[in-house]
Amino acid sequence: MRIVKYLFLLFLLSLVALSIFIATQKGEFRVEKSMIINSQKSTAFSYANELKNWEDWxxxxxxxxxxxxxxxxxxxxRGSFCSWEGKEGYGDLKIINLKENDNILQKINFNGNSADVLMVFKDTLGKTKVTLNAKGKMNFTSKIWTLFYDIDHSIGFIFEKSLTNLDKKLDYEINTYNVNINGVVKKLEAFYLAQKFxxxxxNIGKNSRIVFSKITTFCNENNIKVNGKPFVIYHTYDTINKQSKISVCIPITTPIFISQGSEILSDTLKSFEAVKTTLRGDYTHTIKALKKTSEYFKKNNLKLDSKFSHLEVYSIGKNEINSPSKWKTEIYFPLRPKIVYKKPALNTVTTEKTVPKPIQEMVNKKPAVNPVTTEKTVPKPIQEKEIPSEF
Structure with missing residues (x-):
């Protein structure tokens, strides 16, 4: 019996010693993995900066x-957040900082472990070197697991597979697109709420998403019914300075009055004739759609109206589906109205031929007697004088 007690006591002492050993082990880890992906830096950054794409790579x-x-x-x-639960556990992720087209800093918690993950993007001759750098702390359970496997190797393997997925996803989703010229159409009148800047x-994509969200919230808070897909009016399109004056718009059923001084404006888009072009694919291919439409204008001797550059309607976008290759953007280019010339009416000159009357008829004809008419003199109307107004 004493032997059993001694063995049990030894087991307890060993367990305590092991616990102390595990607890005193270094609980910090740092892992870094890089890969060159076949996409431009701005494209890769924009894709990774959208949390809804995270589940795809x-x-x-x-x-x-x-x-x-x-x-x-x-x-x-910055500030975007997601949480999850699955067969491998639970966790959450938050973007806490970023530098546009350069890096994204995320805070990740997974099964009680926390880490700061820095994602860095660098140009490499038309491609992008993407680096995932994680620095974090393990909880007690994770420290136990490190007795049986290398955590740096495990996290590194996850990062390698993630970067491979990112490359494949971007290569297919971003580079798959189609541009179709639909021809001349009539764009109907629409009422809308907008913010112009x-x-x-x-920055147009990022700024538009922010404003779309703001106007949608405004509609929900004020019981304003949305009537169609969001769109952007490009008032100017400056290819030299790479900037545009735009209105980010949400269509509504009826016009409303908004007090002066509000950032959100209410306006009406008058109906107009336009050349319609449909882009299926990522928004980065919009420039190809603009170029193809410009060629269509030249080929058909059409003139662009100067009221604005073009209008983009996002029929299928990120809110509907997460795959850029399936997005649908309808682009309308206003046509200059045709001038119709009316030909002046021509007066028809007719020539009558005088036929001489028979001599006998002229001899027998009695002279015409002019009837005496009595004219009634009508007094001239009196000219009214204008009476000066008192106001």
């Missing part, structure tokens, strides 16, 4: 079919 999300992800209202840029080409 990050290996933990891709490989977990039971993963349930919840997103914050804002899913792009000037933006660099590179």
């Amino acid at each position: 990050y290996s933990l999300a891709v490989e977990d079919s039971l993963l349930n992800i919840k997103y914050s209202n804002k899913t792009v840029g 000037t933006s660099k080409f590179s």
Whole structure:
């Protein structure tokens, strides 16, 4: 019996010693992995900066079919947040800082472990070197697991698979597109709410998403019914300075009055004739759609109206589907109205031929007697004088 007690006591002492050993082990880790992907830096940054794309390339999300992800209202840029639960555990992710087209800093919690993950983007001759750098702390359970496997190797393997997924996803989703010229159409009148501002080409997508969200919230708070897909009016399109003056618009059923001084304006888009072009694919191919439409104008001797550059309607976008290759953008280019010339009416001159009457008829004809008429003199109307107004 004493032997059993001694063995049990030895087991307890060993367990305590092991616990102390594990607890005193270094709980910090740092892992870094890089890969060159076949996409431009701005494209890769924009794709990674959208949290809704995270589930399509990050290996933990891709490989977990039971993963349930919840997103914050804002899913792009600083402050965007998501949380998840799946067969591998639970966690959350938040973008805490970023530098446009350069890096994204995320805070990740996974099964009680926390880490700061810095994602860095660098140009490499038309491609992009993407680096994932994680620095974090393990909880007690994770420290136990490190007795059996190398955590740096495990996280590194996750990063490698994630970067491979990112490259494949971007290569297909971003580079798959189609541009179709639909021809001349009639764009119908529409009422809308909008915010107008000037933006660099590179920031239009991000700024538009922010304003779309703001106007949609305004509509929900004021019970304003949305009537169609969001659109952007490009009032100017300056290819030299790479900037545009735009109106980010949400269509509504009826016009409303908004008090002066508000950032959000209410306006009406009058109906107009336009050349319609449909782009299926990522928004980065918009420039190809503009070029193809310009060629169509020249080929058909059409003139662009100067009222604005063009209008983009986002029929299928990020809110409907997460795959850029399936997005649909309808672009309208206003046509200059044709001038119709009316030909002046021509007066027809007719020549009558005088036929001489028979002599006998002229002899027998009695002279015409002019009847006497009595004219009644009508007094001239009196000219009214204008009476000066008292006002």
